[in-house]
Amino acid sequence: MDLEKNDAHIVVAGVSKVFATGGGREVVALQDIGLAIPRGQFVCLLGPSGCGKSTLLNAVAGFALPSTGTITADGQPVTAPGPERGMVFQEYALFPWMTVEDNIAFGLEIKGQPKAAIRATVDKLLAMLSLADFRQRYPKDLSGGMRQRVAIARVLALDSPIMLMDEPFGALDALTRRNLQDELLRIWSELKKTIIFVTHSIEEAIYLADRIVVMTYRPGTIKRDILVDLPRLRDPAGADFNALKRELGQLVMEEQQRHHHDELRLAAVD
């Protein structure tokens, strides 16, 4: 384990996060989370609403630091957002007044890169994400799937070795979602990123991940940490896929029920 930790790209150690919710009440969103993520691993955080997936991702991103515990990326403590950790949100965080190419170029311009280098990177990413015909469009004139391609290209432009993705495909229809999952797998295997990907969807987690971390509902802890060794591209209709889907379904259902009971209890108190 120590060897694994020394080699890990991201290390989360003893992380807890407590939110004060007013009236002296507290929510323990995360409790004693420990994870060592090797370079290049594709990790999915899976669990029902409220189990702390986004809280954990935001802590790794440096947006909201843990109450206790430490997170390191490449051996460096995470104390703020940084260029080595790119984030893709569910809601496409694009600038509506900028074209596709300007959205992708934005981070590079901030970094002060020369114009020719920016142009070369943008062209490469437009081709990689099949956006070349859309470079002059504005976000409002794009479908949800296309917008999310631009959001991914924007993070890739910064060349972050770590990609943090918070339900990035949650708002897309099934077909577009599968297309983007396939694109992401292709990009991941080509660029060798380390990815932490939050999802509610068991099928999405099995389709994408090397490793699935199932979380418990309040306090958010690690319920199960599963390595997925099914060959890629995975077949959602396959027997092994479905056996794992059933196993994970059971685990997630238990936590969903705890969520449900908690809501009933809180409603009774109010």
Ligand SMILES: Nc1ncnc2c1ncn2[C@@H]1O[C@H](COP(=O)(O)OP(=O)(O)OP(=O)(O)O)[C@@H](O)[C@H]1O
């Ligand atoms: N800023 C905050 N203040 C108070 N409580 C919070 C805050 N952010 C999150 N929480 C609580 O912490 C718990 C974990 O929330 P979090 O959003 O991380 O869960 P999640 O698993 O990502 O859920 P979802 O899938 O719905 O986004 C929830 O009970 C939530 O209500």
